Amino acid sequence: MDFYSILFWVLSVLAVGCALGVILSRNPVHSVLCLILTFFAISGHYILMNAQFLAIVNIIVYAGAIMVLFLFVIMLMNLNADVEPQKGHLIQLAGVVSGGILFLVILTAVKDVKNQSMEMPTTPIGLIENLGKELFHKYTLPFEISSVLFLSAMIGAVIIGKKDPAAAHAEN
Amino acid sequence: MPVSSTHYLFLSLLLFSIGIMGTLTRRNAVIIFMCIELMLNAVNLLLVAFSRMYADVNAQLFVFFIMVVAAAEVAVGLAIIVMMYRKVQSVDINILNRLKH
Incomplete structure (x- = not known):
């Protein structure tokens, strides 16, 4: 395993684990913190794919601005695990099953797509200069x-x- | 096994499905909103992976615009949730079924 693969797997496990933490945590503040970690992991993926500008914007806009807004709203409402409303077990099971079915359906639809390695020579398209030129021309x-x-x-x-x-x- | 575009496809599909499950299983409006953000980010990740695969700038600019729209959406959506909390002292979405009657 090379360096790129190790980083990919570490970031993927972090992203999926924290995403599960968002939906499983009873305390809304813990959910917000897990979501911030997920966004950091996704930013790491952007850096791996040589999209530096988007990685920085993701951290500033999502982890920095949007999640702080969520945190403010949760603290304003004084939400915690005690007042957290819960759905019935049957409805929760139905939600998980429908999500899993959606996952399986799209998985079978895309499993035969062309498999292309991501480790091609680095192109500078993710740098701010190229993105800015394209943004303000096209x-x-x-x-x-x-x-x-x-x-x-x-x-x-x-x-x-x-x-x-x-x-x-x-x-x- | 070298990392390929299929890995990114599966990763963003997994994140998107987790977002769907969270939206369907939770009753707290703020958490449902966060799960929608998670789904938007899964799509962003896939767009960046395709941008790298085809060496195309347009996909990254689409991600940029998705982030812009998401930021605007969060501002309005959280304002609506705060207004709802002021009216009914709760963020439970089951209370909102009063809109039906």
Whole structure:
């Protein structure tokens, strides 16, 4: 086994184990921490595949911003394992079985695809220079539209999240 | 055995299935939201693997846009969950079936 394979297997086991921790943990805070570890493992995969820019963005945006937002919301609501609602065992079993069936169906559908080694000579396509050139030449319009999406999401989040004026008035 | 594209296919399929199982088995709205993030990341991983396989930049830019949309989605979705918590003092999705009546 070479270095690449060892790193691949270590990161894969870490990602899958922590993903299982997300759905099995009773405490929501532990779920969030497991998900952050999963994102770090996926970032490690990006670095292995020579996509450095995406690895850094994944850490900054997902592990840094989005998961901190989740953590804030969970702490704001004071959720813990005691108040965690549970589904019935039958429904849980049905959920796991349907997920497993989906896994098997897609597995049989893709098991015959062309098997191509990932250890080809390194290409610089994942570097920020190439991605930036492509982004601002070919994808200028989607880039601008995504800025509008962000603005509308921000305004929407503020409007949804702020207190109802009538309720706030009634409290005073 | 050298690592091939099939390994990445199976890994992201596994992560996606775990996300599906979590969405179906949990009742806490925040955890369900986190499982959706997990599924988005599984798809991102597969796109990056294909980008490496075919030496194509476009797939990595798609991943970039998926991250943008996911960030916007999380902002609005968490605001909705906070609003729901203020109304009913719970994040249990079974309470939301009142929307049916």
